[in-house]
Each structure stands twice: as structure tokens, then as C-alpha cells.
Amino acid sequence: MKSFSGLLEGLLYAPGRNSKLSWLQDWLAETPDPDRGWGLAALTGELTFAHVKAGLVRELAAAASDPELFALSYDFVGDLAETTALIWPEPAELAPPPRLAAIVEALQQANRQQAAELISGWLGSMDATQRWALLKLATGGLRVGVSGRLARLSVATAFDRDIAEIEEIWPLLEPPYRALFDWLEGRSDRPDARGRAVFRPLMLAHPLSEEAAEQLDMTRYQTEWKWDGARVELAAAEDGVRLFSRSGDDITAAFPEIVPPAGWQGTLDGELLAGQPDAVASFGRLQQRLNRKKAGRKLQADNPVFLRVYDLLIEGETDWREKPLSARRARLEQLAGSWLPDGRLDLSEVLAVATPQELDELRAACRSDQLIEGMMLKLKDSPYLAGRPKGHWWKWKRDPLRADLVIMYAQRGHGRRSSLYSDFTLGAWRDGADGPELVPVAKAYSGFSDQELRALDKFVRQNIVNRFGPVREVEKQLVAELAFDSVQRSSRHRSGVALRFPRFHAVRWDKPAEEADWLPTIEALIGD
Amino acid sequence: MDSSWLRPAAAGLEILPARAFIDPLRPVDLAIITHAHADHARPGHKQVIATAQTLAIMAARLGPDFAETKTVLDYGESLMLGDLRLGMAPAGHILGSAQIIMDYNDTRIIAAGDYKRAADPTCQPFQPVPCDIFITEATFGLPVFRQPDPLAEIARLLALRARFQGRAILVAAYALGKAQRLIALLRQAGWDETIYLHGAMLGPCRIYQEFGVDLGDLQPVTTDRKSLPADQLAGQFVLAPPSALGSRWARRLPDPVSCMASGWMQVRARARQSGIECPLVISDHADWPDLLATLDEVRPRQVWVTHGREDALLHACKQRGLDARALRLIGYEEDSA
Known part of the structure; x- marks a missing residue:
């Protein structure tokens, strides 16, 4: 103790x-x-x-x-x-x-x-x-900031293992995890997950740069849209059917309608999307479902979701993960024939792309209002590997949206950044009762270089006009160009909009604050 | 017993027969100062009565002409202000801190000012003096405040060095009193290497040394990177005022482990809010057991509580059959307690 x-x-x-x-x-x-x-x-x-x-x-x-x-x-x-x-x-x-x-x-x-x-x-x-x-x-309720993921990572690093190896068997374990430590310290075999509806670690993609994209031999790649939903894994086995979030949390109760055809056992990887396969609804609609721990019949009917499947990990006794993507895809296409036409499962479309030019054209056509945030490129002979292995899967996001906003508030960061003002609230102009006024539309704390961060920190220190606890209000004079993936309506924000993944693109030391963007310009980018 | 000659006024505790105030918040003709912390020893008074150490610190902080007349009254001495006899006794809070002993009309009232009972090698220990009315602070006037042995906290601080090798141990502490006590405690625990200081610590340390307090080898953390390379500070103790945590000054230290020495560190939520990595529960104020023990020793007929968490102390006095009242004085800070 x-x-x-x-x-x-x-x-x-x-x-x-x-x-x-x-x-x-x-x-x-x-x-x-x-x-x-x-x-x-x-x-x-x-x-x-x-x-x-x-x-x-x-x-x-x-x-x-x-x-x-x-x-x-x-x-x-x-x-x-x-x-x-x-x-x-x-x-x-x-x-x-x-x-x-x-x-x-x-x-x-x-x-x-x-x-x-x-x-x-x-x-x-x-x-x-x-x-x-x-x-x-x-x-209970220790509240010392340790998530399940961090605890499993600590086990992996303490015993010099890949976290995927720990994640995969975690659902089989019960406190005090003797079987885990016995295996890690070489006293017994690894606990076996076969035949169990447990979370298998997902395979993740690396971002692709424009230059790298031009070099790719497209005939070796399977190309798909990158959907803007929630990555999930559906597992069915003797002990039941479960849906897992990207991090392995069991979210079955929130999406009870997502099930494989009766009798089928295996594990599928895919994107959870709101709406119907032929009419995908906004991320905001999906968010409403993600926010609920359970979904009753009414919610399921009012706010439907479906699973767009793009990979097969396990079927029955067969572990497909060692087989190449081309074989997994062929099997998925066979399986899709047996899926009920009730719209709960749907197969991710493979796009015909032969050259980098064609890829570039498709990417340029990606639109946030269609819930497509870019392209996925997967090596056809890649096995399904846990984690983020190099050189197999690539994601190439569409160009971000951008806006010029005014820095309104700043706060110190955490950890190594705790002495620097690195967390910023930025606003756009709108018509107020007494003329133009700034309204906060985004918080951003990344995207700048160390050098830019030091310059921003210096700006904040020299321009503080008000203090609210840890928050510093600054003179409204510095413009920053933010990049973000999309804009959604939000009733929780005073401006009525929320930006997804806002980050700094450039600090516009040259631009006067009056020339920053107006709220209606940002509202026009809303994706639904 | 006659207590009508001492009363809380807007400027502070007013001693009517002497036309004087104790630790006044605004300029007055005659101020009697318990100790030199900024919220108690303010500028602008015509005459100041205090211990030699308190006057010296005030002169260093406020300039040599901080009052027209400065009257030294040391521990154990007394002087007459009309028919009132004024005396001083050690309060154990910081160097020069005093309890104000007032005898008038057959009644003795003691204003203890800020005080503590825990070990402090840098100042004289609190001396219990019997009296009719004892005026006490209640900064830590809740039974949850039970401070550990300061040397045990210093042992934790020394253990940090071993755990975080290659990092500077940055200890935030009030520049006057707490800092010198920490240095002396570190010396007592056997740490005899150079201790590094933020600029704000230098003046107070010098005064302590002039009054004969041995602080060992001290060196400022200058902004000159050549004379003191950052890696020289790895594994070293650096003392700075709380405001320097997370400042530009702190950036030059090698990956500092930020620590804070304060009685408030006992409450984890408060310690966590301050964003520090290692809280040290070391205070210059009496904790709950010491507040009660002091009342038992002084055995006053009445207790007046100046500032802090007076509700609990009043309740505890009532349980002991002690007549107690709250003065609810405002204007005295408690952030760096």
C-alpha cells in the first residue's frame, strides 16, 4: 500500500x-x-x-x-x-x-x-x-489522469512489447491480470483470443505528401475515399456481437443495430457513418449518436447509422490478417452479396485510379459536404498489421479550409510548454450593437514552429489587457491564418459554429485585424 | 478586565490610549509592526516601532527613509506610550517577527501577528506569554491542516533529486522568510553545496546573513549564460518566488521539476491547480494542532481571531470553554502561507 x-x-x-x-x-x-x-x-x-x-x-x-x-x-x-x-x-x-x-x-x-x-x-x-x-x-474514482490506454501502454513499455499485443488480449483478462504478467515474464503462453468477440488492434495509415503521391505506382494500390465518420470494429463470435471504438472501447450499446448477418462470425473494420449508404448524413448527426451511451428504438429510427466496411480481419476460424489485402478484399466482395439489403452494412467502394494525375483529380473533388475528407491508398499486398506500420497504408487528406482570425485570448500550455502562452482563442468579426465585434470561433494550439511560438508568446506578454484566472485577454491586433478540416453548426459555441481540427497555418504579422474574416464567410463553409 | 482601549478600525487594530495602529493598512502617525512581510509592513507611516530586524528589512524593501522616526523595540524590552506599556516577544514567523504585548488599565492584550511553532533555524521560536486577551491569526484554522515535520518534507525534496536526475529542482517559496528557512533546513539536512537563487531572493538572504543566520554558499541564477551554463544547474536546488514558476526566467533551467513550499500544499486540489510537480507542506503559520496548543499554553481569558478560517477556531474555542470572537480584519494576504 x-x-x-x-x-x-x-x-x-x-x-x-x-x-x-x-x-x-x-x-x-x-x-x-x-x-x-x-x-x-x-x-x-x-x-x-x-x-x-x-x-x-x-x-x-x-x-x-x-x-x-x-x-x-x-x-x-x-x-x-x-x-x-x-x-x-x-x-x-x-x-x-x-x-x-x-x-x-x-x-x-x-x-x-x-x-x-x-x-x-x-x-x-x-x-x-x-x-x-x-x-x-x-x-473508486481515483482521478489521477490514467486512461485504460495509458495503463496498457505502460505495460507494453515496461515489458518491451508492442502495445497491439497487449490490446488484443486485454479483453480476455481479469484483474489482477496474472495471465498477462505470467506471459510477459515468460512463465506461460500468451492468452488466446481465438473464438472471442474481442477488440483486435486496428491498422492505421500514414499521411502522404503531395511529392510522395506523385511517386506512387498506382497499380499497386487499392484506392478508396477517406470517410469522415468514426472508425469502428465489429466483432461477432460464440460469446456475442460487439462494436468497438477506434481505441477499443465497447460501444455496442450505443449502436445496437450494427450487427453482421445472422450466423456469421468474424471481425470487420470500417467507418461508422450517419444516414443511409446512398445518403450519408453530416458528422454532426453522427456526433449526436456518439454522445449517447445507449440508443433506443426511437433514436435508432430518427438518427440512423450504418457501417461502411473496408476490411476483413477474421472469419470463423480463419485469421485473414496475414493474407494480402487483395485476398481480403475479394473475400469481402463475396460476403457483401449475402448482406441484407437493410442498409446497416455496406462495402466501401474501390476507385479506379491508374495514375497519380487521376488521384490528384479525385482528391481535388473531395468535399466536406459529402463527408469525404480525402483519399486512402492501401498497398494491395499488405497484410493487416496492428498499429501504424510504415509503407503500407497512406491517407491523403483534401486541402484544409482556411480563415484569417484574430487572436483574442491566450493561455499557458502544459508540460514542457507550461512557461509559454501556447493555447489561443481566435475570433471572427460580426456586426454587434456598437459596430463590428469579435466573436470567438476556434481554439488552436498547434501548427506553429518553435520559433513562431516564442514570437507568439512574446506578443501575448506584451499585449495583456485582462486576466481571467489562467486566461489572458490580449489586445485584438494579431491575425493568424488557421487551417481546419470542416465547419459545423454548434449551439454550444457563442458564434454558432465549431471548426474541426483547427491549427495554425501562418501568423499574419503583416495583416491588420480589421482585415480578418467575418463570421458569415465561415458560416458559408458549413458542411451540411 | 478592560478591552475597550483596543479595537478593529478601518486602518487596522487601533490602540486608543497610544493613538497607534498595529500593522496598519494605510499611512498613520504611529505604526507598530509585527513583521516585515509587505501586507503587514506598509510604507508611509510617520513613526514605526518594530524589532531591529523588522526595521532593517523594511529599510531594504522600502528605502532607508520609509518613516520619519524609527524606534527599535527588541524582544524582552518595553517602552511606555503614555500610560500603556508596550513590549515584544518572539513570534517564530520570520526573522524579527514579534508578538505585541500591551499592558493598560490592569489588562494585558497580546497581538500575536502571524506566528508558528514548528522548527525554524532562522528565527527565534515563539514564546508563550500569559495574557488576558490573545489575538491570534487562523490562516490554517481547520483540523485538516496538520503540517508534517519540516525535515521530513526536506527529505522528500532531497529524494526528488535522485528520482529526476539531470533536472534542476526549482522550489517556489516566498522570498522573505520561507526561502531562508528552506535554505537553513536544507543545510540542517546535510546539503552543503551551492544553492542557487532567483534575483528576488538575494536581498532578503543578505539581511538574514547580516543578522548572523548561516545560509551557506548561495549564488544567483544570472541571465548570463556563459558564467552559469544551464547544465551546471542540473541536479541543483534553485529557489524562486512563486511568480517565477512558468516565467521566462525559469525557461533557462534544465527541465525544472517545479516544487512549492506552502501550507496550502496540504490540500491536493489546490496543489494540483498550481501546476507544480512536487508540493512541500512547509508553512510559516501555525497549523491546527499548534493553534490549539498555543491557546492552552497562553491560557487567555478571551481569544480574538484576526483573519483566516475563523469559524472552525471559534467553534473549537467554544468547545474548550474559551470566550472567543472574530475581528474579521481584511487586507492581509495568505497566498504564500
Whole structure:
């Protein structure tokens, strides 16, 4: 428990992802089983104790302190576990705290009364940091900024493995993940995912530059549109049908209508899109579905979605991932004949492109209002490889949209950028009650060079006109040209529009603020 | 007991028979200053009574002519202001910090100013003096504030060096008092190498040294990259005021681990908000157990609470059968506590 509380505190204050990763790696390397597995499960929210809730902690705290003093303290601290940990009487003597595994296993078997007695007993011999960690662990909700993905990445790096190898078997594992560590440390074979509807890591593409595109031998490539939806994976096996997001989260409940034909088992890779195959709806429509954890019949009917399939990973007992794309595609085309014409599954179209010139023409025709954000080029003899292998798949996005906007607010960045103003809010002009006024339309924090960033930082420091917490309002005089992928209507933003993937294209030191773009110009780019 | 001669006024605590104010917020004819922090020792008074150390720090900060008359009143000494006897006792907050002892009309009132009870090699420890009315601060007046042993926190700081090799350990601390205490604690823990300082730390450190506080070898982090190459600062302790965290000045340090020494660091959400990597719970104010222990030692008939989280302290006084009231003085900062 001592090392776990140290880890939690380290993670809490770790300034960035790499720093968190280093804490996790060290801890995995130094901690024995089963403690490290339980810790990992606690961090990723996969460990909960049915009988330990906030109410129980409240009762413990009330018994250990004056109620009025506790109320005043809680009001100031704002966190129940922390208030309780801090207000708990200091033990006369610190005892060595129990192991993490002993705590977890005891709490799992305890009823409410027993759990209260156990926790109260442990608190009585721990220091303040351990008390905080124990209460956080027991009530769940550690909130130290560790996602499931980061936890799996830490396992991969700690044992020098590819994260895809970990991701693929993760759904088969249960805390405290003994089978995982046994395999990683060479005591047993890798857990086997065959016959299970689990997430298989996706194959990702590299961006392609214009110069590189001109060099490609197009006859070796399968060319498809790059759809602007959500990448998903559909898996059907003995144990059920599941839909996974790009990062491997189970989103089956949100899209229950996406299922393969009855009886078919295997794994498909594709793009989830709103609307019908012959009438794709906007990304905003898809967003409405993505925002919901569950979809009832009405939502399914009002806001339909479908899966545009572009690859086959597994079918029945056969793992197609080692076979070339051309073979996988041929099999998919056969399968597509058996898909029900209910519009839930649809095959991604292969485009006839023989030369780079033809590719260029198609790309120039890509339009955001058709939900096409560019071209996909896949080597016909490429196997299906997890992650982002070099030299197999390319994505070539259409040219971004651009607008000249005025920098309105700035904020310091994080991690290595924490001393620089690197997060910017930019606005466009519109008619206000007292003449032209700026309204924020985008936040951008990338796309500039280090040198440009230093110049922007200097500009902010010399032009601060107002401070709102960490936010600095600056003199509205500097124009930046932003690039972005599309524009959507948004009721959440004051301007009524939201830009997708806004980033700096150029800082226009030369351009007066009055010549920046007006909101209607941006509204005209809306893609639906 | 007569307490009618001392009252909270807009300018600060007013001592009616002496026509004087304690730590006044605006210029007055006669100011009695508990300690030299900027929110307590303001410029513009005609006459100032304070300890020699407090006067010296004020002169360094505000210029030698900060008052027409400067009257030294050291610990254990007293002087008469009309029928009122004024005395000083150590408060343990920073170098020169004093409790103001006032005897008038058979009643003794002590304004303790800011004070602490924890170990501090750079100033005289707080001296409990029995009195009728004790005026206390309550910066950390909640039972969640129980500060650890400062040397244990220093041990954590030293352990950071080992964990983050190749990085500078940048410790944010209030430039007057906290910084010198940290340096002295580091020396006590056996760190005898050069400690590097932000420019704002140099003046206060020099005054401490002039008053005989041994701080060891100190060196400023200059902007001249040639005389002090950045890599020379890897694995070194660098002290700077909190405002320097994330500043341009900090950029020249090699990948600094930012630390902050303050009593507020006890509350994780607050520590996290400040964006630092290693919080150190080291404060120059009394924590909750020390506030209560001090009341037990001083045994006043009445407690007045100046500023901070007075509700909880009033409640605790009531439970102890102590008559207590809140003065609700405003204008005293607590950010760098």
C-alpha cells in the first residue's frame, strides 16, 4: 500500500503523459503480483467494491471527528476522501500498512459493516497519504489522469512489447491480470483470443505528401475515399456481437443495430457513418449518436447509422490478417452479396485510379459536404498489421479550409510548454450593437514552429489587457491564418459554429485585424 | 478586565490610549509592526516601532527613509506610550517577527501577528506569554491542516533529486522568510553545496546573513549564460518566488521539476491547480494542532481571531470553554502561507 500511495501521488502531480508513463513503468517493474494487477485495475476503474460508497466514508468521518469541524473542512477541501484522510486522528504509532492485494481481497469479501470496520482499522495505522490513497481506492474514482490506454501502454513499455499485443488480449483478462504478467515474464503462453468477440488492434495509415503521391505506382494500390465518420470494429463470435471504438472501447450499446448477418462470425473494420449508404448524413448527426451511451428504438429510427466496411480481419476460424489485402478484399466482395439489403452494412467502394494525375483529380473533388475528407491508398499486398506500420497504408487528406482570425485570448500550455502562452482563442468579426465585434470561433494550439511560438508568446506578454484566472485577454491586433478540416453548426459555441481540427497555418504579422474574416464567410463553409 | 482601549478600525487594530495602529493598512502617525512581510509592513507611516530586524528589512524593501522616526523595540524590552506599556516577544514567523504585548488599565492584550511553532533555524521560536486577551491569526484554522515535520518534507525534496536526475529542482517559496528557512533546513539536512537563487531572493538572504543566520554558499541564477551554463544547474536546488514558476526566467533551467513550499500544499486540489510537480507542506503559520496548543499554553481569558478560517477556531474555542470572537480584519494576504 505504501508504494501504491506513492504512485497515486506521483501520478496526480505528474505534469504530462510521459511523466505518468514513467511512474507507471517503474511501479510495474518494482511491484510483485498480485498487487501490481490490482493497482492497475484500480487506476483504470476496473475495480469497484459494491459495499463501499461515499455514504460509508461519511459515516466513518462523522464518527472520527466533530461534525461541525468536519463540515467546515469538507467545505474548504471539496473532496470527501481527502477531507476524511486529512482530518483522521494521527496514529500514535505507524504500523506497516497491509499489502494492496490484502486490502483488495478483504474488501471484496466484506459486507458493508465489515468493510467499514476494515477501513476504519487500516486508517488507524496509516499516514495521511496512505489514508488518502486507501479511501480513493475503496470508493473508486481515483482521478489521477490514467486512461485504460495509458495503463496498457505502460505495460507494453515496461515489458518491451508492442502495445497491439497487449490490446488484443486485454479483453480476455481479469484483474489482477496474472495471465498477462505470467506471459510477459515468460512463465506461460500468451492468452488466446481465438473464438472471442474481442477488440483486435486496428491498422492505421500514414499521411502522404503531395511529392510522395506523385511517386506512387498506382497499380499497386487499392484506392478508396477517406470517410469522415468514426472508425469502428465489429466483432461477432460464440460469446456475442460487439462494436468497438477506434481505441477499443465497447460501444455496442450505443449502436445496437450494427450487427453482421445472422450466423456469421468474424471481425470487420470500417467507418461508422450517419444516414443511409446512398445518403450519408453530416458528422454532426453522427456526433449526436456518439454522445449517447445507449440508443433506443426511437433514436435508432430518427438518427440512423450504418457501417461502411473496408476490411476483413477474421472469419470463423480463419485469421485473414496475414493474407494480402487483395485476398481480403475479394473475400469481402463475396460476403457483401449475402448482406441484407437493410442498409446497416455496406462495402466501401474501390476507385479506379491508374495514375497519380487521376488521384490528384479525385482528391481535388473531395468535399466536406459529402463527408469525404480525402483519399486512402492501401498497398494491395499488405497484410493487416496492428498499429501504424510504415509503407503500407497512406491517407491523403483534401486541402484544409482556411480563415484569417484574430487572436483574442491566450493561455499557458502544459508540460514542457507550461512557461509559454501556447493555447489561443481566435475570433471572427460580426456586426454587434456598437459596430463590428469579435466573436470567438476556434481554439488552436498547434501548427506553429518553435520559433513562431516564442514570437507568439512574446506578443501575448506584451499585449495583456485582462486576466481571467489562467486566461489572458490580449489586445485584438494579431491575425493568424488557421487551417481546419470542416465547419459545423454548434449551439454550444457563442458564434454558432465549431471548426474541426483547427491549427495554425501562418501568423499574419503583416495583416491588420480589421482585415480578418467575418463570421458569415465561415458560416458559408458549413458542411451540411 | 478592560478591552475597550483596543479595537478593529478601518486602518487596522487601533490602540486608543497610544493613538497607534498595529500593522496598519494605510499611512498613520504611529505604526507598530509585527513583521516585515509587505501586507503587514506598509510604507508611509510617520513613526514605526518594530524589532531591529523588522526595521532593517523594511529599510531594504522600502528605502532607508520609509518613516520619519524609527524606534527599535527588541524582544524582552518595553517602552511606555503614555500610560500603556508596550513590549515584544518572539513570534517564530520570520526573522524579527514579534508578538505585541500591551499592558493598560490592569489588562494585558497580546497581538500575536502571524506566528508558528514548528522548527525554524532562522528565527527565534515563539514564546508563550500569559495574557488576558490573545489575538491570534487562523490562516490554517481547520483540523485538516496538520503540517508534517519540516525535515521530513526536506527529505522528500532531497529524494526528488535522485528520482529526476539531470533536472534542476526549482522550489517556489516566498522570498522573505520561507526561502531562508528552506535554505537553513536544507543545510540542517546535510546539503552543503551551492544553492542557487532567483534575483528576488538575494536581498532578503543578505539581511538574514547580516543578522548572523548561516545560509551557506548561495549564488544567483544570472541571465548570463556563459558564467552559469544551464547544465551546471542540473541536479541543483534553485529557489524562486512563486511568480517565477512558468516565467521566462525559469525557461533557462534544465527541465525544472517545479516544487512549492506552502501550507496550502496540504490540500491536493489546490496543489494540483498550481501546476507544480512536487508540493512541500512547509508553512510559516501555525497549523491546527499548534493553534490549539498555543491557546492552552497562553491560557487567555478571551481569544480574538484576526483573519483566516475563523469559524472552525471559534467553534473549537467554544468547545474548550474559551470566550472567543472574530475581528474579521481584511487586507492581509495568505497566498504564500
